[in-house]
Amino acid sequence: MDLDLRKLRYFRAVAERLHFGRAAEDLHIAQPALSRQIRALEHDLGAELFTRNRHGVALTDAGRQLQTDAGPLLASAHAVRHRVAVAARGSTRLAIGFRTGIPVIPAARAFEARHPDVVVDVQRIEWDDQASMLLDGRVDVGFVRLPIDATGLRVTPLFTEPVLAVLPAGHRLAGKEEVTESDLAGEPLVWHAAPDTAPTRRPHPDSGLRARGVEETLEHVAAGRGISFLARSETVFHSRPDISYVPVPELAPVQVGLATAASRVSPLVDDFVAAALATAEITAECGDPAAFAADRGKAQG
Numbered sequence: 001m002d003l004d005l006r007k008l009r010y011f012r013a014v015a016e017r018l019h020f021g022r023a024a025e026d027l028h029i030a031q032p033a034l035s036r037q038i039r040a041l042e043h044d045l046g047a048e049l050f051t052r053n054r055h056g057v058a059l060t061d062a063g064r065q066l067q068t069d070a071g072p073l074l075a076s077a078h079a080v081r082h083r084v085a086v087a088a089r090g091s092t093r094l095a096i097g098f099r100t101g102i103p104v105i106p107a108a109r110a111f112e113a114r115h116p117d118v119v120v121d122v123q124r125i126e127w128d129d130q131a132s133m134l135l136d137g138r139v140d141v142g143f144v145r146l147p148i149d150a151t152g153l154r155v156t157p158l159f160t161e162p163v164l165a166v167l168p169a170g171h172r173l174a175g176k177e178e179v180t181e182s183d184l185a186g187e188p189l190v191w192h193a194a195p196d197t198a199p200t201r202r203p204h205p206d207s208g209l210r211a212r213g214v215e216e217t218l219e220h221v222a223a224g225r226g227i228s229f230l231a232r233s234e235t236v237f238h239s240r241p242d243i244s245y246v247p248v249p250e251l252a253p254v255q256v257g258l259a260t261a262a263s264r265v266s267p268l269v270d271d272f273v274a275a276a277l278a279t280a281e282i283t284a285e286c287g288d289p290a291a292f293a294a295d296r297g298k299a300q301g
Contacts, residue, residue: 101233
């Protein structure tokens with residue numbers, strides 16, 4: 001039995017809303033038609049996906065499992081349509097996603113030397129869309145920072161980089177050569193990634209702020225609303241006078257990796273991954289302030 005993707009989209013809408021009426025509105029179909037499609041899907045799978053009673057709608061164990069699996073399946077189908085459309089236009093392009101501060105150029109140059117006829121497009125990605133953009137085909141390869149939900153992905157480690165505390169310029173610890181976790185104890189934290197991915201092992205009061213990207217994080221920190229933590233390469237590309245970056249040597253480094261959709265089979269993607277692995281050391285050095293300073297010193301000499 002083949003899984004009907006339309007029914008799967010209908011299921012996901014109900015699973016997200018846990019309300020047939022509102023899901024039907026989102027899908028622009030009549031509620032009775034939606035209910036029939038869900039019953040048909042349950043019949044196809046031989047499992048009840050929702051419990052329905054006077055208290056409302058809830059997912060069964062089977063429904064929760066399908067909700068976990070539905071996202072990658074639908075994203076994969078979307079990616080196939082996207083790649084076929086690109087091929088139909090006669091375009092040969094490779095879309096590369098990258099997190100702030102991770103340079104794409106070293107790998108892109110090595111790749112383009114072997115494939116001068118392929119256009120390499122680049123697009124910045126944030127922590128909350130780095131997996132989805134790979135799964136739905138918006139990018140073919142992604143330079144990502146772990147942790148990442150690797151469901152449906154292949155993740156290849158590239159290098160690690162240290163973590164720095166992000167402090168307002170007037171902070172009592174600003175400008176120090178380094179600080180410890182205990183020095184920062186009690187400081188409210190501005191989250192710019194998933195709340196369970198903070199690099200520090202000590203609990204921090206929650207500032208209540210959720211920043212989606214580095215720029216938002218820096219605005220909150222500069223305003224004195226809390227502190228944060230960034231990977232070294234992120235700090236190199238975001239220097240500003242109202243922010244102080246201070247190393248915290250005892251924190252575990254951040255792992256940078258290269259991710260692709262596990263379902264994607266492409267010689268071009270494989271060649272780009274190989275180019276990224278071959279240039280990983282150069283890429284890491286691009287995010288190292290000491291390396292930049294050394295390069296500038298050589299150029300001036």
